[in-house]
Amino acid sequence: MGTVLGLNGNSAVAHAMRQVNPHVVAAYPITPQTDCVERFAEFVADGRVDTEFVTVESEHSAMSACVGAAAGGGRVMTATSANGLALMWEIVYIAASMRLPIVMMVANRALSGNINIHCDHSDTMGARDSGWIQLFSENAQEAYDNIIMAIKIAEDMSVRLPVMVTQDGFIISHALERMELLDDEEVQKFIGPYKERYPMLDLKNPVTYGPLDLFDYYFEHKWSQIDAVEHCLPIIQKGSDEFGELSGRNYELLESYKLDDAEFGVIALGSTCGTAKEAVDRMREAGKKVGLLKVRCFRPFPTEHIIKALSPLKGVAVLDRSSTFGGFGGPVFNEVRSALYDAPERPLVIDFLYGLGGRDIFMEDIEVAFQRIEGVVTKGRIDTHVDFLGLRE
Amino acid sequence: MSKQKGAKDLVPGGMITEAGNAREYETGDWRTEKPDVDHDKCIHCFFCWAYCPDSSIIVDPEEGKMKGFDFKHCKGCGICARICPKNAITMVSER
Structure with missing residues (x-):
């Protein structure tokens, strides 16, 4: 079973989209997502998929077309990055509100300005409150796997929510990796046929999507959406477990790396986790009790899992690849620290903003983060909650 | 409620x-003025029926006659009064 290929993250996701063979893809090109959609357009041109590919004139139209197609009753996918996601903004929220199981790959890129095409997480972190499920990927294999799992999770009848699958722009999207693809038939069998729910094209059962919803019902509808997002963690894990049985690649909401007997941990998302694992290995060889917690599922935030994983530690350094500009630390720090507030045993937590606009992060940077949190624990006091890694001051 | x-x-x-x-959405309570028809002046031309944006003119298609207003939905916009060629409809305050 399966095929081993050398692919970059964009091509890997394009292949996942080919194997999913969605009814509709509407997308607009933006670096670093572009060659994902280009590859997929080739599959369309070569007749390898049945997809109706809509070449829209902007990302606002891309997501609007996706919403229309999904409300119509189709399996729908798209992809974007940074400013493209920002231009989609209004419709991103509407897709989630209407409970449309659209799957979108986001190749993470810094938001302007100034103009920068390289990786940070400011684009998807900005969309963290939009009601989408967010799965972060460490490498191209995970991006491919997450896309296929995302279809299954999004379309589960108890979920019916859109899913954003991220991969770090250029670092993953453009780097060639050894990849294992599933067979096309295996993917189709895993995701199953698309199940419609209130399709607008069912003319015998007419429905109205997105009606005026004022002070009499809007609040109740939002509660229903909040409730749906809060309760989908078990389905995300179930979809991941079923994928593990199929592929042999097992995924959790969070991945603990050498945390079992650790005293100090770092938390990261995306490709930095690969670097952090190497740094952990190197420090372990030097006798340091350190580990990594990788957050794969950021929305919904797996609060209980975070508490369980981090409570036994003495100190935690969060690595945030975006800023909240005036908030108390980065978005990951906000969530992690808040989750730990009521934990009976909790570590000291500090935050590092790093890698904005694609600034490289090295093993030495991660070692600095570990040294800093160890120093904080030794001192028993946090003097600086939020600091920077790899910044020239 | x-x-x-x-x-x-x-x-x-x-x-x-x-x-x-x-x-089912009764918009009649938005109204501050309501239309009143003088049936003696009405020639049943159905202009009011054609122009009403809320389908609030009640007509009897069998008799071919304008019968009155659906006050559960009439918002009191006054278009019927303005369009009536015989000035048979006047707007009156509900206060």
């Missing part, structure tokens, strides 16, 4: 799954 559904009883996504439900 008591007949309104709770959050758990709603269609996820907030779709409306019954067709023709606009009649």
